[in-house]
Amino acid sequence: MSAPDALHRFKTNLDMPRQLIKLEREHFRDPPATKDLVAVKGLRGGVAVLTVASFESFLKDLISEHIDELATRVDSSSFGKLPDQLQVTNTYNSLEEAMRGPRYSTATGRVNRLSNVKRAASFVYNDELNPESFGQSRNNPGKETVREVCREVGLTDIFKRLKERFEKRWGVAVSHSFIPDKLEEIVLRRHRAAHGVPGLNLSRADLREGIKFIRILGEVLDIELRHHFRQIRQRTSSP
Numbered sequence: 001m002s003a004p005d006a007l008h009r010f011k012t013n014l015d016m017p018r019q020l021i022k023l024e025r026e027h028f029r030d031p032p033a034t035k036d037l038v039a040v041k042g043l044r045g046g047v048a049v050l051t052v053a054s055f056e057s058f059l060k061d062l063i064s065e066h067i068d069e070l071a072t073r074v075d076s077s078s079f080g081k082l083p084d085q086l087q088v089t090n091t092y093n094s095l096e097e098a099m100r101g102p103r104y105s106t107a108t109g110r111v112n113r114l115s116n117v118k119r120a121a122s123f124v125y126n127d128e129l130n131p132e133s134f135g136q137s138r139n140n141p142g143k144e145t146v147r148e149v150c151r152e153v154g155l156t157d158i159f160k161r162l163k164e165r166f167e168k169r170w171g172v173a174v175s176h177s178f179i180p181d182k183l184e185e186i187v188l189r190r191h192r193a194a195h196g197v198p199g200l201n202l203s204r205a206d207l208r209e210g211i212k213f214i215r216i217l218g219e220v221l222d223i224e225l226r227h228h229f230r231q232i233r234q235r236t237s238s239p
Helices: 003-027 034-071 084-100 110-125 143-152 158-170 178-194 204-237
Strands: none
Touching: 003 034, 003 204, 034 143, 034 178, 034 204, 084 110, 084 143, 143 158, 143 178, 158 178, 158 204, 178 204
16 A cells, blocks of 8 residues: 555545535534534534544554555665664564553453564564554544654654645644644544533534644645655665
8 A cells, every 4th residue: 555545545534524514504503493402513523523533544544554665665684774763663662562462452461462572573683664563552643643653753843844835735824833733622622522512612614624624734744754755765775
């Protein structure tokens, strides 16, 4: 798979909250009648949840596809040319995940994890990329998760890197804190909606803006990651 596959799935997934907004607009007034409050709250809460869920899946897919593709090109002779942080992530996460065990596994006891630990140790000893060591435990796609996901593959100051491209697509200049702050706002909105307390503070305009923001953020992340991994491939293939 290639990175654009993740972007395509992401945009397809964003059609779900868009359709919910369309459904709510076509069938209910704004503000809604008292008899329609529960339905409107449910639809708007669903938009908030699905918007963030689409971005969460995208983050995992994007990193996974890039690492999977890179793993086919990197061997023990070129592993040392990878960014230092990528090497660190590959080594430490491989061992830590194997020793800790799968998050939702029913298997208990260290003996049940021996085969995975040995497999992880083999990746480390042989200087091989282990795709499973990247993008783990990303259940909260807020600003710190985005920073960490990118840092793990050697890409720092991600929001600063994205700002210029983001502004061109957003249509206006934004502050340096706008992208991470807006992302946190949208993720917090999801948390509240998921716990059944969206209220009517979720306006149609806010939800439409949230989808637009998440779509643009995904697009510019895709561009930046593709550029970053292209440079890595060039570095590892050079003599």
